[in-house]
Amino acid sequence: MKVGVVQMAPVFGDVKVNVEKALGLMDKADADLLVLPELFSTGYQFVNKEEVMELAEEVPNGFTCEKLSEAAREKNIFIVAGMAEKGGENYYNSAVLIGPKGFVGRYRKAHLFYEEKFWFTPGDIEFPVFDIGKAKIGLMICFDWVFPEVSRILALKGAQIICQPANLVLPYCQSTMISRSIENRCFSITCNRVGIEKRKEEELDFTGMSQVINPKGEVMLTMGEVSEGLEIVEIDPALADDKLITTHNDVIKDRRTDLFGK
Ligand SMILES: NC(=O)CCCC(N)=O
Numbered sequence: 001m002k003v004g005v006v007q008m009a010p011v012f013g014d015v016k017v018n019v020e021k022a023l024g025l026m027d028k029a030d031a032d033l034l035v036l037p038e039l040f041s042t043g044y045q046f047v048n049k050e051e052v053m054e055l056a057e058e059v060p061n062g063f064t065c066e067k068l069s070e071a072a073r074e075k076n077i078f079i080v081a082g083m084a085e086k087g088g089e090n091y092y093n094s095a096v097l098i099g100p101k102g103f104v105g106r107y108r109k110a111h112l113f114y115e116e117k118f119w120f121t122p123g124d125i126e127f128p129v130f131d132i133g134k135a136k137i138g139l140m141i142c143f144d145w146v147f148p149e150v151s152r153i154l155a156l157k158g159a160q161i162i163c164q165p166a167n168l169v170l171p172y173c174q175s176t177m178i179s180r181s182i183e184n185r186c187f188s189i190t191c192n193r194v195g196i197e198k199r200k201e202e203e204l205d206f207t208g209m210s211q212v213i214n215p216k217g218e219v220m221l222t223m224g225e226v227s228e229g230l231e232i233v234e235i236d237p238a239l240a241d242d243k244l245i246t247t248h249n250d251v252i253k254d255r256r257t258d259l260f261g262k
Contacts, residue, residue: 002031003187004232005210007223009195010044012043013055019067021083021228023213031077031232032134038082038109038159038165039093039195045197045204052119054092056084058141060103069099072229078132080191082141082165090121095165099129105130105139109184129157129246131133131173135237142166144174145180155184155252160240166192168207174222182217186240189213215240 003232006025010018018041026034039042041064042055057064068079078099085108087095092108093116108123122219127150140162145151148200154162163178166173169199174190194208212221212233221233243252 001032001237002232002234003189003212004029004031004035004230005189005191005212005221005223006034006036007191007194007208007210008037008228009191009206010037010040010043012045012199013051014199015041015055018042019064019131022154023067023071024227025230026071026075026079027079027232029075029232033078033080033132033137033161033163034230035163035191036081036165037191038095039084040081040165040193042084043197044167044193044206045199045228046115046119047200049119052084052091053086056086057084059085059087059094059096059106060098061091065096065098065103068096069102073100073102074160075140078104078137080137080139080163080165082167084120092123092222093120093141093211093239095141095163097132097137097139099132104132107139107141108179109141109144111143111147115142119182127153127157129154129159135160137161137163140164142168144175145176148180148183151184151186151188153178155186159186160237161187161189161235164190166190168192169204171207172207174211177211178217178219181213181215183251185215185243185245187212187214187235187237194228
């Protein structure tokens with residue numbers, strides 16, 4: 001199975017340009033699954049709620065999902081992408097999963113970071129795992145990495161690959177996701193954005209370094225801090241079904257749940 005990341009620098013507020021850039025970067029993709037960054041179609045540094053209301057879209061009946069669905073169908077590929085979602089009267093920092101037959105599902109970021117708390121409603125749906133045929137994939141978004149429960153829940157639900165759209169500005173996520181892959185014996189795909197946004201006093205410098213980690217914590221793919229592009233790597237998702245870290249230690253079955261929470 002071929003998986004990859006589309007690392008890019010969105011132009012804040014220009015959804016059409018950003019979607020076209022992402023589609024251009026994935027145009028030559030020979031892959032089964034691609035992950036795009038968090039909020040890839042809008043950019044990140046909102047300055048007021050009105051911008052969120054203007055730029056967020058219905059899921060799946062919106063421009064961004066429709067364009068991703070066209071690409072997924074034409075290329076016979078699954079795409080995980082982060083976007084601002086209008087859900088009823090609420091606005092969510094969401095990730096959508098779209099495949100060759102169209103929209104599959106979504107996740108709404110549960111753990112909002114910093115000023116996201118001003119703009120978005122915390123996610124109200126469970127941490128999802130989807131069977132896309134060649135693999136079972138779980139969705140999380142960026143700052144969810146801080147909370148080990150998220151990756152563990154996805155692994156317990158059978159995720160072989162954790163897909164993580166991201167807009168990282170702190171340096172810790174990439175190394176932490178190596179631990180998340182090791183402790184859960186699963187693959188993780190972190191797709192970060194690059195570029196700088198300074199739409200207010202504070203400047204945000206996104207760290208790139210998108211990566212694919214295998215269940216042993218080995219880095220199978222890593223991108224630079226500033227480059228835009230598509231990188232793809234071949235993986236065997238079934239390796240994530242082996243939870244033995246030694247012949248006598250199963251990282252899932254050996255958990256002393258009888259002692260947890262005491
Ligand atoms: N967009 C985010 O959730 C950023 C999380 C903080 C970090 N890891 O940079």
